[in-house]
Amino acid sequence: MSKITNPSSVANLAKEDDELPEGWLTCSLGDVVDYGKTDKAEPSEIAADSWILELEDIEKDTSRLIERITFSERKSKSTKNRFQRGDVLYGKLRPYLNKVILADQPGYCTTEIIPLRSNGILENRYLFYWLKHPTFLDYVTAVSHGLNMPRLGTEAGKAAPFLLAPLAEQKRIADKLDAVLGRVDGCRARINRLPALLKRFRQSVLAAATSGRLTAEWRMTNGVNDEWTSEFKNCTAPEDSEEVPESWKWASVSALATKVTDGVHKKPNYVDQGVPFLTVKSLTAGKGISFEVNNFISEKDHEEFIKRTSPEKGDLLVTKDGTLGVIRLIDTDRVFSIFVSLALIKPKDRKMSRYLLYALQSPVVQKQMVGVGSGLQHIHLCDLRADLIPLPTLPEQQEIVRRVEALFAIADRIEARLATAQKTVERLAPATLAKAFRGDLVPQDPNDEPATLLLERLRDPSSTAPAKPARGKRAKRP
Numbered sequence: 001m002s003k004i005t006n007p008s009s010v011a012n013l014a015k016e017d018d019e020l021p022e023g024w025l026t027c028s029l030g031d032v033v034d035y036g037k038t039d040k041a042e043p044s045e046i047a048a049d050s051w052i053l054e055l056e057d058i059e060k061d062t063s064r065l066i067e068r069i070t071f072s073e074r075k076s077k078s079t080k081n082r083f084q085r086g087d088v089l090y091g092k093l094r095p096y097l098n099k100v101i102l103a104d105q106p107g108y109c110t111t112e113i114i115p116l117r118s119n120g121i122l123e124n125r126y127l128f129y130w131l132k133h134p135t136f137l138d139y140v141t142a143v144s145h146g147l148n149m150p151r152l153g154t155e156a157g158k159a160a161p162f163l164l165a166p167l168a169e170q171k172r173i174a175d176k177l178d179a180v181l182g183r184v185d186g187c188r189a190r191i192n193r194l195p196a197l198l199k200r201f202r203q204s205v206l207a208a209a210t211s212g213r214l215t216a217e218w219r220m221t222n223g224v225n226d227e228w229t230s231e232f233k234n235c236t237a238p239e240d241s242e243e244v245p246e247s248w249k250w251a252s253v254s255a256l257a258t259k260v261t262d263g264v265h266k267k268p269n270y271v272d273q274g275v276p277f278l279t280v281k282s283l284t285a286g287k288g289i290s291f292e293v294n295n296f297i298s299e300k301d302h303e304e305f306i307k308r309t310s311p312e313k314g315d316l317l318v319t320k321d322g323t324l325g326v327i328r329l330i331d332t333d334r335v336f337s338i339f340v341s342l343a344l345i346k347p348k349d350r351k352m353s354r355y356l357l358y359a360l361q362s363p364v365v366q367k368q369m370v371g372v373g374s375g376l377q378h379i380h381l382c383d384l385r386a387d388l389i390p391l392p393t394l395p396e397q398q399e400i401v402r403r404v405e406a407l408f409a410i411a412d413r414i415e416a417r418l419a420t421a422q423k424t425v426e427r428l429a430p431a432t433l434a435k436a437f438r439g440d441l442v443p444q445d446p447n448d449e450p451a452t453l454l455l456e457r458l459r460d461p462s463s464t465a466p467a468k469p470a471r472g473k474r475a476k477r478p
Contacts, residue, residue, distance in 0.1 A: 021439040024165050025451035030158025032458070033116045033127065039082040041108055046080065048072040051107030053089065060097040061429075062185065063132070071108070080108035083115035088128045090114045092152040095140040100131045112151070121167060121454040125174035133433045135161060163437050164455065166448035173436050180441075184428045191425060194418050198411050205407045206362040209400045210390045211242040218399050219245065229393055232256070238388050241364050248392045254385035256356065259346040262320060262381055263338030264305045270295040275302040276336040280319045283326045283342070289317065297337060305337040314350040316357060318343040318369075320379040325369040327360040329353060343384055355397035358404050359389045 020026075029035050046052070052074045057067050083089060084106050091099035093112040102124065109115065118124045130136060139160055144150035152160075165173065208214040224247040235250040237243075244250075254260055268277060274296040276282075278289070285293045297305075311317070313333055319326040321341035338344065345360075347353050359365055368387040371377030392400065435441050 019438075020163070021165075021444045023169075023444070023448060023450035024163060024439060025455065027162050027164055027455065028158060029160040029162045031455065032122055032162055032164060033119065035116065035157040035160075036114065036154035038111070038115065040111075041080050041082045043071075043077055043080075046071045046076075046108055051105060052076055052080065053083075053107055053109040053113060055091050055093060055099055055110060055112055058091060058099040058101055060099055062188070063099075063101045063128075064185075065101060079111060081111055081113060081115055082106075082108055084117065086118070086124050088116040088124055088131065090116055090131055092157065094150055095144055095152045096137065096150075098132055098137060100128060102128050114157070119458060121164075121458050123167065123170040123174050125178065126165070126170035129174065129177050129433060130162060130437065132429075133437055134430045135434075135437075164451040165439070166445075166451055167454060168448045169439075169442065169444060172442040176442050177432065177436055180432050181429055184425060184432070187428075188422075188425050191418065191421055195415075198415055198418075201411055202408060203363055205404055206358055207242070207364070209404050210244075210359050210362040210364055212245040212248060212390075212392065213242075214403055215392070215396055215399050216245075219247070219396065222395070222399075225393055225395070227393075229391055232391060235388055237390075238364065238368060240367075241390075244390050245392070247396075248390055250388045251391045252385065253345060253387050253389060256348060256352065256389060256391070257345050257385075258348055260343065260381060260385045261309055262343045263309055263340050265340045267339075268297045268301050268305075271298050272296065274298050276334070277339065278317075278336055278342060279339045280322055280326070280341045283317060283319050283328045284323055289328045289330065289332070291334065291336075294336075302335070302337050309338055309344045311336060311338060311344055312346070314347065314353045316345040316347070316353065316360065318345065318360070318379070318384065320381075320384065322376055322378075324371045324377060324379055325360075325366050327357060329357040341378075343379070343381060345384075349394075351394060352397060354401045356389065358401065365389060 048071055050071045052069055052071050054069075054074075057065060057069065059066050083103050085103055087103045089101050089103055089109060091097065091113050099113075103115070116127060118127070140152050140156075143156040143159075144152050145156075205214070212219070224245075229247070229249045229251075232249055232251040232255055235252060237250050263278075270277070275298070276291050276294045277297045278291075278294050282290050282294050311330055313330050315330045317328045317330065317338065319341065320343045345356070347356055365387055369379055369384070371379055372383075432441070
């Protein structure tokens with residue numbers, strides 16, 4: 001197989017015993033398109049209803065157009081690149097994000113997007129798919145310059161590797177990729193809807209649990225003993241809350257706790273090793289309490305801080321600054337301190353702890369956790385103490401916890417399978433692209449004009465020599 005221009009730019013295409021079909025050619029992107037050549041437009045030249053494309057409008061990896069915004073809506077004041085329908089629009093800023101789309105109508109784009117146009121030897125969809133190929137992505141990630149906002153420079157873009165197939169085969173490959181990757185995108189879209197459904201399922205379970213619906217049959221079978229709840233003063237139910245069974249009461253958080261407080265109000269001096277010091281991110285990093293994202297404080301500071309909070313197994317933590325209302329049950333004997341951004345609830349009866357966990361996470365209580373503040377939102381302790389909890393008897397609490405955890409376990413298993421499915425789907429597109437550009441996705445036709453003649457015609461437009469079919473054995477990739 002023939003080689004042209006800068007062999008080092010295509011070196012990463014070479015693999016032992018890997019082969020490409022006869023008639024294909026390894027070259028550089030600059031050999032087949034005018035990478036970096038743009039048609040500039042000033043704001044004064046752009047009509048109000050023109051499409052203005054920014055990088056933020058393109059979803060990474062999927063090439064989905066998130067939003068189409070006009071010049072009058074965007075009110076842009078910067079120079080733009082003009083593009084035509086059918087152009088391949090390539091995002092050169094942070095190219096590892098894989099932002100590339102095909103323009104379905106003319107418009108203008110940020111200068112961080114490079115319009116690439118077919119020149120007679122390229123099928124634009126074939127070029128589009130190559131720019132999403134793992135080999136191309138590896139190359140641009142390696143050669144991009146700039147630490148915080150890396151971008152692909154013009155010379156590096158021209159030197160990028162490219163595999164040129166016969167034009168007829170390019171069209172067959174693009175048609176097949178349209179079909180196959182379209183199905184992959186459909187599968188991805190369906191899978192991506194499932195996390196929201198699982199979240200709604202869990203919220204529905206909690207709503208049923210804290211309204212008595214989840215254990216209605218259990219109460220009929222087991223009867224009701226309301227002596228346990230008689231020690232708590234019955235409060236008026238919150239507005240818009242579901243009616244609860246007659247045997248239930250509404251009790252404030254403060255009535256159910258021996259202490260409702262928050263962590264230390266001053267930022268401590270951190271040390272390399274010591275006692276874990278938890279903040280909001282310790283509760284939001286996973287489903288439980290994470291000890292992987294926290295800083296550490298000295299034993300001396302910890303001894304001072306626990307005078308205020310003294311978190312223990314069976315207590316509950318609540319995020320009260322920034323991300324509001326994340327609830328975690330302390331189910332470890334590990335010693336730690338907390339920052340002011342976390343509140344601590346110490347239940348009067350630790351047999352209630354798991355029920356309180358789910359009650360505090362339920363929609364009826366979460367609606368009461370309203371943040372205040374013009375900047376960073378936060379929950380006042382007085383408001384948290386006044387939040388109302390629907391309270392059944394202790395035996396019913398225990399049955400609610402059992403049923404909630406059984407249903408959540410089903411959701412967890414589905415979520416685990418979903419994670420596996422998502423990983424599989426995300427591997428499908430790169431694997432399909434790799435297969436396509438090995439020449440294995442569609443059959444070759446020996447009567448196709450070989451890529452070498454395509455390139456000769458591009459270099460010398462006056463050349464009208466009839467195409468000669470490429471025949472023979474598959475050639476090894478250089």
